Amino acid sequence: MLLLIWLLCSFSSPPSSLCCAQKEIYAKEGQDITLEPTSYPAQSYVYWYFERQDGHQLAWLNPLGGKGFSNDEKWTNRLSLTGASLVIKNLQKDLFGTFVCKISAGGRDSITVFKVIQVNVIEKPASPLLSGDYLSLTCSLGSVPQNTPEIYWLSPRGNREGNKGTVYIPARSEHHGKWDCVVKINGKEKKFPVSVTVVDLAPVPSHQYTSTDSPLTIPCSLIPGVTWEQVKNKEIEEVQWHFAPKLSSGTFSDQPKQLFSLDLEKLTWKKVQDNDKGLSPVYNIKKGNLSLTKSKATVGDRGRYTCSMKFKNDRTLKTTVDVVVLEIITHPKTIIYGQQVNLSCSTGEQLPNDMKLNWTLPKTSSPYILYPTHITVPEVGKGDNGKWGCELLQGGNKLTSVEILLKIEPRLSVWMLVIICSAAVILLLLLVLAFIHYRRRKQKKRLHRHRLCQCKNPKPKGFYRT
DSSP, X not given: OHHHHHHHHHHSOOOXXXXXXXXXXXXXXXOOEEEOOSOOOSSOEEEEEEESSSOEEEEEEOTTSOEEEOOOGGGTTTEEEETTEEEEOSOOGGGOEEEEEEEEETTEEEEEEEEEEEEEEEEESOSOEEBTBEEEEEEEESSOOSSOOEEEEEXXXXXXXXXXXXXXXXXXXXXXXXXXXXXXXXXXXXXXXXXXXEEOBOOOOSEEEEETTSOXXXXXXXXXXXXXXXXXXXXXXXXXXXXXXXXXXXSBOSSOEEEEEEETTTTEEEEOTTOOSOOEEOSBGGGTBOOEEESSOOGGGOEEEEEEEEEGGGEEEEEEEEEEEEEEEEESSSEETTOOEEEEEEOSSOOOTTEEEEEEOOTTOXXXXXXXXXXXXXXXXXGGOEEEEEEEEETTEEEEEEEXXXXXXXXXXXXXXXXXXXXXXXXXXXXXXXXXXHHHHHHHHHHHHHHHTOOSSOOOSSOOOO
């Protein structure tokens, strides 16, 4: 009888005493669903049926609040009523189909037919994937609905992907995260999420900007959510850091120097013996942080740094960062009042067209000549004492900055006076010593002459007869 009523609802105009409505519900296996009838008048009787072959009664509710549920084992602990709505928990494959709700009130029946359609979401191979592996996602329907919906995928970045519910792409870091299979019909969307894990290094900026009075951090880390155990399960063989210095030609050395290698058993970094750059690893490897750090950058840190992870079958993941260090050079080093001083600001290479330098000077600085990369102060004065700064800008955004403290020495500083006085004292002492030495020599000659004349009867010179 109920099947006949449903067929009447589906294919003919109902009589005045019968109100029919149809709904399509999309659900995934294991999901909880709620079937809500179009209306629920007061003092009404509610009957729920599973219409497959026999129109099995699932639940009932009377106006006094009495209710009952099917004794069938496959529905045990799966059914509950919230008002007239039927709640089905942990929907299994054999429970998809047509559900009918009959509500009787005041001699009038209202029937709502629910067609619960299974959505199959399949990921192959199962996560985690190593970057470069092909990710296959399929979203399909278990039965053909009355109105064909649109099916597509949304990537973790919100981009629409796939063709007719199928995605087949090489997995990359941007594919790591929650994917949504979207079933869209009549302007309404139903999303079915799938979590995809991709073992990969997190994307990093191609350039790291710092200065000679700023710290240096060279980033390298796993994608958030990827564990070290998942990395090990992908048969990792080695993790290393390499450095290629920048040459005067503007290119990088084609023989990179190894800085560190990771002991995969102890999870400790091993430093290469001739590594004298002063960089230290950030010891947070289990959380995926493989970065290098340094309290203050130097010009010698300019170059290209490569963080690499090698897996079995020569599969390698790596990130590359070019470190740019900004510095200010003064000439001369010791600055005296009235001297000409040159200050140059540079990264050691020619700046791209979209970058520029901006100087910051003491408020009372002397007149100066400004060039794109340096400043010339023809005659420094007292107002030039203080901090002189240089900023590296790109499109109005500050990438890094550096400051230098100028100390202008007076023409005759205290130390210069001390040096002059000391020199005068030393000269005076030398003169005194020379005078004393001269007097002593003169006295010695005089004593020698007196000794020769002490004889009482000196004999005259010549020959004598004995």
